[in-house]
Amino acid sequence: MCVTAPARVIVVDADGATVLLGGRQRRASTLVRPDTTVGDWVVVGAGTILERISDEKAMRQLLAVRDAYREET
DSSP: OOOEEEEEEEEEETTEEEEEETTEEEEEBOSSOTTOOTTOEEEEETTEEEEEEOHHHHHHHHHHHHHHHHHHO
16 A cells, blocks of 8 residues: 655755655655756655645645544544
């Protein structure tokens, strides 16, 4: 199973991107989305940037994840 999550792009270089995901910096491939730029909100799955999303969609998804986590605890 692949879990996706919204992340903020903080660095883009020749080898991919660094994203801020869950408060931690992670590397992500830009192979699927080579047009990724710093500041984009993106959906990352299996270490790959799958799509760019709007600020509003990112916030909705982050709130949904937070609420689901609260229900589990």
